Amino acid sequence: MKTIFFTIATRARINFILRTDIFETLKERGFKLVIISPFGEDEKFISEFGGDNVIFEPLPCMGRLGLLVNFWRNTALEISHPILTQTRFVHSRIIRRFVKAKKNIVKIKGMVRRIILGMIPPQWRSNPKFWDGVEKFFIKNKHSRALFKKHQPSVVILASAGAEGIDTLFVTYAKRFNVPTVAVDNNIDVFEFRYFSTPRSITKWALFSNVQQEEAKKIQKIPADKLIITGPARYDHYFRNFKPMSRNDFFKQIGADPNKKLITYGAKTPKMFPHNDEVMNSIVNGIQSGTINKQSQLFVRFDSGHNPEQYNTLLEKIVWESADKKSHRNHVANLLYYSDVVISVGSTFNIEACFVHTPSIWIGFGDIQGKVKREDSYRLAYDIPLYDRILDTEAIKFVETPESLVEQIQKYLKDKTLDEEKRKVLVEQEYSITDGRSGERIANLIESISR
Numbered sequence: 001m002k003t004i005f006f007t008i009a010t011r012a013r014i015n016f017i018l019r020t021d022i023f024e025t026l027k028e029r030g031f032k033l034v035i036i037s038p039f040g041e042d043e044k045f046i047s048e049f050g051g052d053n054v055i056f057e058p059l060p061c062m063g064r065l066g067l068l069v070n071f072w073r074n075t076a077l078e079i080s081h082p083i084l085t086q087t088r089f090v091h092s093r094i095i096r097r098f099v100k101a102k103k104n105i106v107k108i109k110g111m112v113r114r115i116i117l118g119m120i121p122p123q124w125r126s127n128p129k130f131w132d133g134v135e136k137f138f139i140k141n142k143h144s145r146a147l148f149k150k151h152q153p154s155v156v157i158l159a160s161a162g163a164e165g166i167d168t169l170f171v172t173y174a175k176r177f178n179v180p181t182v183a184v185d186n187n188i189d190v191f192e193f194r195y196f197s198t199p200r201s202i203t204k205w206a207l208f209s210n211v212q213q214e215e216a217k218k219i220q221k222i223p224a225d226k227l228i229i230t231g232p233a234r235y236d237h238y239f240r241n242f243k244p245m246s247r248n249d250f251f252k253q254i255g256a257d258p259n260k261k262l263i264t265y266g267a268k269t270p271k272m273f274p275h276n277d278e279v280m281n282s283i284v285n286g287i288q289s290g291t292i293n294k295q296s297q298l299f300v301r302f303d304s305g306h307n308p309e310q311y312n313t314l315l316e317k318i319v320w321e322s323a324d325k326k327s328h329r330n331h332v333a334n335l336l337y338y339s340d341v342v343i344s345v346g347s348t349f350n351i352e353a354c355f356v357h358t359p360s361i362w363i364g365f366g367d368i369q370g371k372v373k374r375e376d377s378y379r380l381a382y383d384i385p386l387y388d389r390i391l392d393t394e395a396i397k398f399v400e401t402p403e404s405l406v407e408q409i410q411k412y413l414k415d416k417t418l419d420e421e422k423r424k425v426l427v428e429q430e431y432s433i434t435d436g437r438s439g440e441r442i443a444n445l446i447e448s449i450s451r
Contacts, residue, residue, distance in 0.1 A: 001032050001053070002154040002450050005147075008037035009059060009166045011304075013159050015329045016185045016234040018049055021439025022157070026446065027051060034151050036060075036170075055151070060143035062165050069138050070168055073131040076117055077198040081219050087192050087384045094272065094381055128198050135172050144173045153177075154450035159185045161202045163194040171200045180449045182206060184442050185234055187348065188430050191215040192386050203449055206230045206442045209432040211389075230441040231433030237329060238355040240436020244337045254299065254335070256319045261296040261413050264335060266344035269306045273345045273378045276300075277311055279363060282402040283343075283409065284317045291406055293413045301326075301335065301349075341412040343405070346381045350396050351430070354423040359412040360396040363405065395419060395426035 004026055008018060017023065018035070027033055033054045039045040040056035050056075062070075117125060124130040153174075161183045162168040174181045180203040187194075188208060192215065199220055207213055207229050216222040244250070251258035263283060267276045280300060286292035300320040302308050304327075308320055326332075333356065336342060342353040343361045350360035364379055374380055382391070382398075391398050397419070399405040412418060427434060433441075 001030065003032040003034060003151045004446065004450070005151070005153045005156040005170070006033060006035045006037075007059070007156065007158050007167060007170050008035055008039070009159070009164060011039075011327055013185065014039070014045075015327065017157070017159065019237075019329055020233040020442075021236055021437070022184060022233055022442045022446070023049070023439075025440050025443035027053065029443075029447070031154075031447075032151070034147070034153065036147065057147060058143070059166065060141050060147070060169060062169055063139070063141065066135075066139045066141070066169065067165065069135055070162070070165060072113060072117060073135065074197040075113060076120070076125045077128060077131065079195075079197060079220065083192060083219060083385055084196055088196050090380055090384055091193060091196075094378065128201070132175070132200075135168070136176065139169065139172050141169060141173070144169055148173055148177045148179070153179050155179065155446050156181045157446065158183050158202070160190075160194065161199045161205070163190070163199075168200065171202060178451075180204075180451060182442070182446055182449070186212065188212070188351075189386050191219050192384055195220055202226070204228055204445060206233070206438075206445065208232045209430055211430065211432075228445055229432055230445065231435070231438030232431050233439040233442050235352070235355060235431070235434075236436045236439050238333060238352070238436075239434045242333055242337075242356070245334050247338060250334045250338055253331075254319065254321060256297055256299055259295070261293055261340040262299055262338055263292070263296055263409060263413075264299045264301065264339040264342045266342070266347050266349040267300050267302050267306060268345050268347070268378075269303055270310070272303075277314060278402070279343075279405070280311070280314055280318060282406060284314075286406040286409070292410050296340075296413060299335075299339070340416055341409055343409070345378055346387065351390075351426070354395060354427055357416075357420060357423065359416060359418060360423075361405065361408055361412075362391075362396050362398050364398045364400040365402070390426060390430070393422055393426040393429060395422040 006017065008014060030053060034057055035049060035054065036057045036059055038059045040058055046056065156170050156174045156179055158167045158170060158181055160167045162171055171181055182204045183202055184206045186205060186207055191212060205227050207227055208231060210229060213227045213229055216227050217224055248258050256262060280298065283298050287294060287296050298318045300318050302320065302322050304323045308315060308322065336353045336358055337356040339358050341359045341361060342350055344350055345363045350362060353360045364382060390396060397408050399408055
């Protein structure tokens, strides 16, 4: 019996990998599946994914030295490409703009690391094979080594080729044991926003679309034979077997009124977008004044790590939930399906809404009072080719003032079918195959390369 490793480092990967046909297909075909995750002692997790051919193992830790080597490698192999130059700037501004207390420390650490890197001869420093050797020498992990020796995997399934830190550990050990690796969950922004340095060499990449394939070849210089267009396994359930709950049952579940229209706002953490209260107040005031249909209600889904209590009395005027507690993909699908309009700040949440024919709006104003410079605002996040490409379809409306947000909400509440053809164009553009069988294709790919 051949063995497949599933590395599941986060709860998001439960939805995007384990709850797909990748896992179910390989399980049904009798492979021994080893799930390596921090959730192996969770009874619900074991009940959902367990079986006679499923084994649970704890997730190893990368270690400080491994993280340091990872940083050095990424710095040394930074890709020089105009698209990545722009997205690197955007990424750094979004992530660091509110972490001013650490600014000097970050500079000092960066200076020290650059000095160390400068001591390495340029011909070595720019060679990925040199860094493969460095990682092989310095990244030592008894737990990982023991896992590979104990189970002798035929393939290692990863979320990424090292964009998520822990995946680096498994890419490294898979090379040591000559085991094929497959990155199976590469979101639409993967080559513009996840790999600023040369990716580690893996056996295969399972991609959503032709667009991703072209980006990977042009920007990251990944060989074409490694890039397989499979479609989005994480979204198969939308395209093939999604069956919504009854409206009354779902609205009862979320505490909303089934007789009112549902305006859903996906609220990012304040570190990412510090104006959630102003956005929510604009919508609530619009409903109360009648500018937005009074037979409407605002439902807010707070991102993971977002503490709703900071909004105090505003919570009394809305219906809300935390993504941490309501993470199952079926719940999210029902929420998007029954929403009359979905709003967020640059999230793929809106693209998922397009799958179920629900109108979407992206907020493009970073500060309602207009007092923040563009480079300090989340508005900057849209200044990358991915967003340009999506916004060009006009499938997701882009609003730059609170007034235009309210106006656009009201338009969609009057007619949910507005822009439906444009939403179809967006889905076809970003997801080349939407037959709901992407997971099965990836499972076939994994089986074909298993040693």
